[in-house]
Amino acid sequence: xNAGNMYGAMVPIVSYTADGTSNGFTFxxxxxxxxxxxLVMSYKSTNTSYxxxxxxxxxxxxxxxxxxxxxxDGSSATSWNYSNAIGWxxxxxxxxxxxxxxxxxxxxxxxxxxxxxxTSTFKTCLVRTAADSNGSGVTSLIxxxxxxxxxxxLLTIYVAFGNYxxxxxxxxxxxxxxxx
Numbered sequence: 001x002n003a004g005n006m007y008g009a010m011v012p013i014v015s016y017t018a019d020g021t022s023n024g025f026t027f028x029x030x031x032x033x034x035x036x037x038x039l040v041m042s043y044k045s046t047n048t049s050y051x052x053x054x055x056x057x058x059x060x061x062x063x064x065x066x067x068x069x070x071x072x073d074g075s076s077a078t079s080w081n082y083s084n085a086i087g088w089x090x091x092x093x094x095x096x097x098x099x100x101x102x103x104x105x106x107x108x109x110x111x112x113x114x115x116x117x118x119t120s121t122f123k124t125c126l127v128r129t130a131a132d133s134n135g136s137g138v139t140s141l142i143x144x145x146x147x148x149x150x151x152x153x154l155l156t157i158y159v160a161f162g163n164y165x166x167x168x169x170x171x172x173x174x175x176x177x178x179x180x
Contacts, residue, residue, distance in 0.1 A: 009175075009176050010038060010173040010174070010175055011034070011173060011174045011175075011176065012171060012172075012173055013027070013030065013031065013037075013172045013173060013174050014027060014171070014172050015169065015170070015171040015172070016169065016170045016171075017167065017168070017169050018043070018163070018164035018165065018166055018167065018168040018169070019166050020046065020163060020164070020165060020166035021163060022163055022164060023158050023159050023162065023163045023164065024156055024157060024158040024159070025156070025157050025164075025170045026154070026155070026156045026157075027039075027154070027155040027156075027157075027172045028153070028154050029153060029154075030116075030152065030153045030154065030155065030172070031174065032117040032151050032153065033117070033174070034116075034117065034174030034175055034176055034177070035115065035117075035175055035176060035177035036112060036113060036114050036115065036116060036174075036175040037111075037112070037113040037116045037152070037155075037172060037173065037174060037175065038110060038111070038112050038113075038172075038173040038175055039055075039110065039111040039113070039155070039157070039170060039171070039172050039173075040109075040110050040170070040171050040173065041053075041107075041108070041109045041110070041111075041157075041168070041169065041170045041171075042106045042107070042108050042168065042169050043106060043107055043109070043159065043164055043165070043168035043169070043170070044105070044106045044107060044164070044165040044167075044168055045159045045160075045161065045162040045163070045164065045165065046162035046163045046164075046165055047159075047160075047161040047162030052089060052090060052159075052160045053089065053090045053109065053157055053158065053159060053160065054086070054087040054088070054089055054157070054158050054160055055087055055088040055089070055090075055111060055125070055144075055155060055156070055157045056086075056087040056088070056155070056156045056157070056158075057087075057088065057113070057116075057123065057125075057146055057152045057154070057155055058148070058150060058152055058153065058154050059154070063084045063147075064146055064147045064148050065084070065085040065086070065087060065088060065144065065145065065146055065147070066081075066082060066083045066084070066085060066144070066145045066147070067080070067081065067082045067085050067088065067089055067142060067143070067144050067145075068080070068081045068142065068143045069081075069089075069127075069140055069141065069142035069143070070140065070141050070142075071138060071139070071140035071141075072138070072139060072140075073137065073138045073139075074137075088111075088125055088127070088144035088146075089127075089142065089144070090109050090111070090127045090129045090140065090142060105131050105132070105137075106131070106165075106167075106168070107129060107130070107131045108129070108130050108131070109127060109128065109129040109130075110127070110128050111125055111126075111127050112125065112126045112127075113125045113152060113155075114126070116151065116152040117151040117152070118149075118151070119149050119150065119151050120149055121149060122145060122146060122147050122148065122149065123145070123146040123148070123152060124143065124144070124145055124146075125143070125144040125145075125146070126141075126142070126143060126144075127140075127141070127142040127143075127144060128140070128141055128142075129142070155172070157170065
C-alpha cells in the first residue's frame with residue numbers, strides 16, 4: 001500500500017533545499033485536507049553567532065502568538081515564556097552553545113502544527129530542536145500557540161540572521177487523519 005492510501009500517513013507536500021542565497025522558505029496554498037502538518041528541517045545559518053528560526057503562520061498580529069520553551073545542554077537547563085510574540089520560534093542552539101557555534105553542525109528541528117485546518121480551534125505547534133557535536137550539544141522543546149481560528153494556508157520560515165547555508169533542507173508534510 002502506498003503512503004497516499006494509508007491512514008495516518010505522512011504525505012510530502014513540498015520540499016526545499018537552500019542554495020545559500022536566501023533567508024526564508026515559503027509554503028503557500030497549503031491544502032486544507034490534512035489533520036496536522038509536520039515541517040522537518042535540517043539547517044544552518046550563515047551567521048555563526050545566531051541562527052534561530054522564526055515561523056510565521058498566515059498573517060496576523062503579534063498579540064495572537066505565544067511561546068513556552070525548555071532547553072538543555074547536559075549541564076544546565078533554561079526555560080522561557082513569551083506572550084504576544086510576532087511569530088513562532090525555535091530556540092536556536094547556535095546562539096546558546098559555544099560547542100555548536102561556528103562548528104558546521106546542522107541543526108535538526110521538527111514543527112508539528114496540530115489541527116491546522118480546523119476553523120473552530122486555536123492552533124498549537126510543538127517544536128523539537130537538537131544539535132550535537134560528538135556528544136556535546138543542545139536540545140529544546142517548545143510549545144507555540146496561535147490564538148486565531150483561521151485555517152493555516154501559508155507558512156513562512158526565516159532564519160533570524162544571515163541566510164540558510166547551502167544544503168539546508170525543509171520539507172512540509174501533511175498528516176492524514178486516522179479516519180480519512
